[in-house]
Amino acid sequence: MRKSISFPLKVGECSKQAHADFPEKAIYEREAGRSGFFGPASHFHHQHAPTGWSEWEGPLRPRAFNFNLVEKAAQLSPWLVPHLLHNADCKIRVWKIDQSMEFLVRNSDGDDLLFIHQGKADLYCDYGHLEVGEGDYVLIPRSTNWRLEPHEKMFILMIENTNASYNLPEKGIVGSHAVFDPAVLEVPQINDQFKAQYSEDDTQVHMKRGEKISVITYPYNPLDAIGWHGDLSVVKLNWRDIRPLMSHRYHLPPSAHTTFVGDGFVVCTFVPRPIESDPGALKVPFYHNNDDYDEVLFYHAGDFFSRDNIEAGMVTFHPAGFTHGPHPKAFKAGREYKKKFADEVAVMIDTRNALSFADEAAQVENDQYVYSWRESVKR
Secondary structure, X not given: OOOOOOOOOOOOOOOOOOOEXXXXXXXXEEEEEOOOOOOOEEEEEEOOOOOOOOOOOOOOOOEXXXXXXXXXXXXXXXXXXXXXXXXOOEEEEEEEEOOOOOOEEEEOOEEEEEEEEEOEEEEEEOOEEEEEEOOEEEEEOOOOOEEEXXXXXXXXXXXXXXXXXXXXXXXXXXXXXXXXXXXHOEOOEOXXXXXXXXXXXXXXXXXXXXXXXXXXXXXXXXXXXXXXXXXXXXXXXXXXXXXXXXXXXXXXXXXXXXXXXXXXXXXXXXXXXXXXXXXXXXXXXXXXXXXXXXXXXXXXXXXXXXXXXXXXOEEEEEOXXXXXXXXHHHHHHHHHOOOOEEOEEEEEXXXXXXXXXXXXXXXXXXXXXXXXXXXXOOO
């Protein structure tokens, strides 16, 4: 697909190009863009930080949640934990489990993407046996029978692609082997561990459809396949196998870090990388109002350099239509180039349609997060 040459309009004092060499009079750049960094965009140069509000009233505001504290997250079945953030396309929840499941589960509503935040386990499913652990994405196709046998306490972020399937992103001119080579994806095996769980004992399958649960009992274990072939499977990807796109002279937009594409949303992964070294390049995420997407960030590990008072297991939410970006300390540190390496791992979920919140999410919200862009944070 070819793109014709177009030239943006220029009014007043502005930089030669986005995210670099700002005018001295206005060091704060703000991007207003459409279609999640792929559509038309303009870049403003402001004399004050675009996030410098003194007060905020109304429900549409930036939020932070501590998902470590969700009370109903510890359940034997993932279908018993609440949806914390959700819309018709995407349902986000966290699940904590520390003992083996004595039954199978099956989601007939859509594909599930599990991100293993903590712990490790053996996963048994229609396709075989797979070891999963910290930092793994595990993609489970719709209507797959599966269960976990944890070896230690597990904390799992679950992202349902309702009524649709996950795909890999188009990687354009960098080619299909960039970011991660599909060859690193792992699939379950019909190995000795899988064969050892064959049985003639009664086995239940807890099937979810339309958020209602049916229990199907078999007089044997349905995970009895001796082999399979095809191009549909459970697959595993660890964040350590992601090799991010980078530029020492240009701060790339979040879309460059897309890992999976759902129907109405994308899942991106931020992993450790060198910080831009060019003297004129922006070295922290740029201020922007992503006017078509809600943005959710789950913090997994490391030093979250663009955020204050954020720890692993927490989630931030930035709704479409308002400006957000680095906190003041991070912006100042970026200007001074104090850090040379971004040592963080986070999962981002950008949704095209507005997300709603469950009561369980509201119960673990930090209601002062909206003021965290102040130079002096309100307590």
